[in-house]
Amino acid sequence: MLFAVDFFLRRLLQGLVIVVLVAMLIFTLLRVVPGDPVRIMLGPMVTAEMAEETAQKMGLRDPVPVQFIRYAAQVVSGDFGHSFVRSAQGGSTGGSRGGDTFDASNRAPVMGLILTALPYSLLLAGLALGISLVISLPIGIVAGLFSGRWPDRLALYLSSLFVSLPNIWLALVLIFLVSVKGGLLPAIGYQNWTYAILPALVLAIELSPVFIRSASVAVSSNMMESYVPSGIIRGLSRPRMIVAHVLRNSMIPLLNVVGIQAIGLLLGSLFVIEYAFNYPGVGLLMINAVFQRDFPVIQAIAILACTVLVLVNILVDFAATTIDRRLQY
């Protein structure tokens, strides 16, 4: 119990430091790239005086650290600011507009935009993770049990193939074959959960090699641990050794992979795949924000993505230390 408190206190504190560092990095990077946010907010037709006045009012001319501290204070109170370009209803905007249009109240709050998009992304990510685990765990475990024999080879070739398929290309091919030609699954946009299947499949194929590989490595290396033959000699049956000990202990490296690699990979690929499938999740929001230089949205999503990653890592490490008490934290 005390251990858990200590663990979470320390790790959350460290995590906070990491998130702050990331936020600082992203914030600064976005501020030093060329392009005046005011122009983006007000549209091109606004007068220079008006632009300057608005910039002053919004504090965009203050030094970056000052801006960052202000931003951080805002974020702490749960406010990620307002989108530069999206209307209050959250739609993309473009083109010339009157300068009088700008007003924080008719700009979409970033948090709202993300919260609207988030469930879609969660569905997609969950589905992708589920599919890939269902595909790859059995393959990986069998490969690990028969290390060096044909199931291992098969798993190896399968994952080499999967890892070599560029996700964007795979997405297009699947849309074309499965959805357009085959008419088997819907693919573009979102109307109900079935729209998430195909993109989830692409993500799952991308994730699977990681799982297959780490499952087979974990299982085979555990099989080589001396407690396995020793257990059999002690009178336990081989199936029992595998199920109760080898698989259980293989969970730790797997958990680590899920935590660090898979979630990182998923977060990144989600963006690309949502774009390719025009799937209305956070990724599409982000990519469109990038196209339109909607800085508040970009930085909020990047910060949130990193927070998610940090939190997942903490949880995974905690799970791992409870499974294997040898692990230090």
Place this chain on the structure above:
Amino acid sequence: MTPELVSTTSVAQPTLRGQRSLSATMFINAWRTTEFRIGFFVFFGLIVLSVLGPSLFGVSPTKISVADKFLPPIGFEGGNWAHVLGTDQLGRDLFARSLIGLRNALMIGLISVVGMFLLGSAIGMIAGYVGGWVDLILMRITDAQMAIPVIILAITILGVSRPTPFSIVCVLILAGWPAYARTARSVMLSERRKEYVRAAKILGASDLRIMIVHVAPNILPPIAFVAVLDVARMMIIEAILGFIGIGIQPPTPTFGTIIADGTKYLMNAWWITTVPGLLLAISLCGINLMGGALERARNKLLQGVS
């Protein structure tokens, strides 16, 4: 049998493990596998082709010829030996374009991996060796950098500034070094406790000397081998950036831009996306087979199976 003989036979007791340098063993073990050889030949075949190909076959990757647009690869109706793999929507030769795409992807992949490897290992080794506050600070920075997925960082930075090959490489290095720093640090942590480091210290070697002369040649090659896999990852990321439109800008072709531009013509000119996609997949397959074999060789070595 004489007693002397009995005793001397037992001298050979320690196994050969750890005697040959770790990386050489790894490389030799990997080379023994079929996967590695296939990967090696595919990959280097493609490299040679991508470097020599365009000038060898005398086809320009950028020459537009609207009249020749949408020619299919040979073997399909309307195919033409002048354009072995067909042409794209502007009548440019797909083979030449894909090879240039491959070359760019490889360049970016290799340079960025070398960069992240050097930067990451240097930081990791310093953190692991020096320890204490330096370690703490460097590792928190590493964690922070690691907490931003590569693609997100790349999209964020490249999306808002004009991407050039240089800036793409920089961003990839920026995003990729932490993984190397972590590995280098953890290896260094265990290496630092090893006897040969202590031995060097006792001899009076300075910290810098120990790191560069004694430790680095021991720990870096295995990491470098596994970095091969990262080359493939970086190539995919380069393609993704091109696909989203924030990669290398036209007229230079990249896999991503060719695929993205061909998407519209999937129905009436499937080869525009398929050819570069396949070529990319094949070269990635080659790299991954090699990298995978090296990685497994390393895992086996680390787990003590020879």
Place this chain on the structure above:
Amino acid sequence: QGKKTVVLASMGPLTGNFDPTSHTTLGQGNFDKLIFSHLTRAPMEEGKTDVLEPDLALSWQIIDEHTLEFKLRDGVKFHDGQDFSAADVKATFEYASQPDRPASSFYPGQVEVEVVDPLTVRIKTDKYGYPASTFWFVSSYLPILCAADIADPAKLQSRPNGTNGFKYVMTEGDRSTLEAFDGYYAGRPKIDEIVYAYVPDANTRVLGLMNGEYQIAERLEPEQYQSLLSNDTVAVRKGMSTENKYLHFRCNKAPFDDPRIRLAACHAIDREQILALMGDAGVASNCFVSPMKFGYTDIPNYPTYDPAESARLLEEAGFPGGKGLPQLEYITSIGFYPKTKEYGELIAAMLMQVGFDVQLTVLEPAAWEQAIYRGADGQGPGHMCDVGWMTGSPEPDLVLRPNWHSSAALINGVSDAEIDAALDKERATLDPAERMKVLAEETFPLLAAKVPSFSLFSAVVFHGAAKNLKGAYYYPNGPIDLTKADLV
């Protein structure tokens, strides 16, 4: 019984501002036209493009040179329940034509409106010194707003309130929902709901259409049109549009502030190749307006493909073989118009041939729309922009004044007294035949000599729609009339 919903996949985003006078963008324009009515309707069917049909006005006539009179329809209601009357027309015209309104460049100039009786208005231009007849065709282009809204700009911007068959419900992200308006004067439309979805990628639009997710997809690529011709569930449509595609030069920025450089660029471009690339999607034209527009003609001195001339001009301007020229950024879009990126690459390659160093910047529609318009300081990013101009009604001034009159020059920023004078003269010419002659002999040749922008071709547009969608009317300038459409 299920709701009849039409999802319209549009290539343009909304602006987030529902005041139609606040923008000049195509996507928002098309959206507005589902909600707002106009005094007249210009179907612009091929061969009889100058026909106007009644909409909110039942009849119209020229009273004198500076006065145009409209008799209005009775019993029309706004979506918020208010009655439509002459006061709304007066408020709308006077508001929309104020020079500080971003869309005012579409209109010939400022007006005063006299309310004769609740159902009669007179458009008066005497105070501003140009003929009122210029509003004849513009009457089918200017959306009629509610006077009460105009009095409260915040309200006006926050939601659209028109008199047409569909009423705005809400916007959720990139999808805006409209529903059939029960009080529509021509009877409630049979389609219950329209979802106006911004889908920036042409490919996605088509795939979604084929999946049945969208009922209408705007702006197909010619190849997509071809391959959909044989599709069982999708019907495709091809139509001449009022749109010409232009290569705009930023005329207030070096090096294109020098007409010789602009001409050199034009002579370097082989438009035949572009047309070969465009296939069905483009029609050759040697004019600054579409063939659907009044005054269309083959301009004799329109720049032709002539690399030698291009080289000569460059040399004359002091940049032999392009040496000394800065790198030029050419901004174009992707997913909005067909093949912009493709011919962008082609043009860039052709310009490179004569020595221009061109870099292509391809932007997603919303970003591109941000980038093309020049700022209030007169500058915009890049040196060249690919933009089309598509306006309703045959009126050529809807194209000429926003683009090349220095009071607007929305994109190229040209400020040339000669061009201004020529455009003013053309506008002031009352007699159609005379005006046609002025356009053909003075205005267009002058533009062709100074080429602040280079018209590449006239656009043919392709729409795709679900086969069961019947009765939709596609205007040549983009909007789609769904008031009489039905899903069968």
Place this chain on the structure above:
Amino acid sequence: MSEAHPILRVRDLTVELQSAASRRTVLDSVSLDLHADEVLGIIGESGSGKTVLSRAMVNWVSRPLEMTSGQIFYHGEDLRQMPVRQLQVLRGRKISYIGADPTSALDPTLPIGHQIVEKLKSVEPGISEADARKRVIETLQAVRIPSAAERFNEFPFQFSGGMMQRVMIVDALVTSPDLLVTDNITQPLDVTVAAQILRLLRDLQAEYRTAILFVSSLLGVVNDIADKVLVLANGRVVERQSMQGILQSPEHEYTRHLVRDMPRIWEAQSEVPAVRARVNSNDGREAILSVRDVSRTYATKDRSRLFGKQYVQAVRGVSFDVYKGDSLGIVGESGCGKSSLSRLLSRLEEPDSGKILFKGQDVGGLRGTALLNLRRGFQLLLQDPYNSIPSHLTIGRTVAEPLIIHGGHSKAEIREKVAETMAEVGLGPELAHSLPVGLSAGQRQRVNIARAMVLEPELLILDETLSALDQVEQAKLLGLFEKLQVRHGMTYIYISHDLGMVRRVCSRVAVMYLGRVVELAGNETTFFNPGHPYTRALLSAVPAIEHRPYDAATYLLEGEPPNPINIPPGCSFRTRCPFAFDRCAKDDPALLARGSGDLAACHLAEGGMPAPGMSPAGLHDLNQVPALRSGTGA
């Protein structure tokens, strides 16, 4: 139990090693009988097939090894013909096996109790959870694991090697098997702990009447437990005799050699050369190294408290002098701080307090060139010959490295010096250009020595330097050290737990306990008249075939040294001391001179302890065993 029906009867067992190219016989027609209540020792040199034989007894022979012929009868049934399921149950329940590596025999992620219960339930399906648990805890108590009920829930990594070996014994005996096979179970353990385990096994064997097949490579260990011995050489049984018989009249040449070469501590004359035999005393010689009250504490995390820290007192107030040309031995149980001390001496770390003077110069504050110059003067040789030389440098380069670091030599000078040193330590000149790949452990250790010697140090510290080598190689290197000592007048500090070696080469011995030197005396005094009960305990635990003057009944320690984290006040040894009395809890005895000028830190150093039982050299009387047992009971 009748002689006629042995529990285990092996007939003509042959095991072959099948490799791709060749096949080799690992066990060649081995036959043996094991009766109830009997302990059969199996001894043989490394690689003779002991492990293979012991595993064959539980039918655990897997590729590339293969049993090609012979039978293994367990109560008359041939294990090789038995169906897998039946064998499975038999294996856990009636036949138990304990291997050499207790720490990795159990799943590291589950509490030990649960794993034993799991096994119990698996081989005795009827047993209830509660019963199984009770039985396991009882057995844990039987092997004297303190607070067994709590430790039941602890994980393997929380146990020391010795405790873990006890756990494995519990695991083996919890089902009351009638056959127990043990393979080298004392190998990884400290001498004292190994002696404890042996005693325990003896007790349990008497109590459970289990037949034991006891495999070991150490004659002294087998001597302590076995009734009969079987000698294995090259996979063949070359001799079978009673324990006594082996020691008195070894028949086979190998056995004779084994008995003859077994290092003796008390029977042999000290081989320490006369130069160094001079005892202690500061008879005018300069102290080359003076250690003055040196302490070192490490801080580690305390998991039981929020942000807590623990302080490990690894070295506590150690003082001693080393004289030029002398050899000092430092001995003690594992974890007593020997290596920590060596790190302080070689200035890899700095002491928290105290001073280390090398030729009168304080080593502590030195930095930069001063430190570099100092390093020329003394060197540390490390234990692991494999990891201590870099694998990517040629041997010549490795030996030259110190000269390069210290600078001031021309290339030619370096080459010459390297060649000279290599020749001196017995490395052929041809090795200079080859990588260390393929070098034997002994050769590597020579490289190590050459690298240290090339700087011509005056003091060499050897931290378990020879323990990785086999006896022959060890002897050769000891010879080399002696030669070097004579030639260069070098001074050595041997850190070791091999008392036999210390007896042979060191003129003085420092005994460490819990970070502190408890006795510092000359060679003879240390082994024949130690002043500290701990020294006696160490001596009583040495596996030997000679009579030990300190019997285990009186001196053998129970349990393990207390945690260096919470060192109790008073004498730190009192918790394990057989002679502890009131004063020990209050007064921490200082290291005081005894009559002869040797030092010991015990209140009873000057008398009060029984005199060593210096019975004449002879065989250990097996009949004494029950008596010993009763002596150590509770």
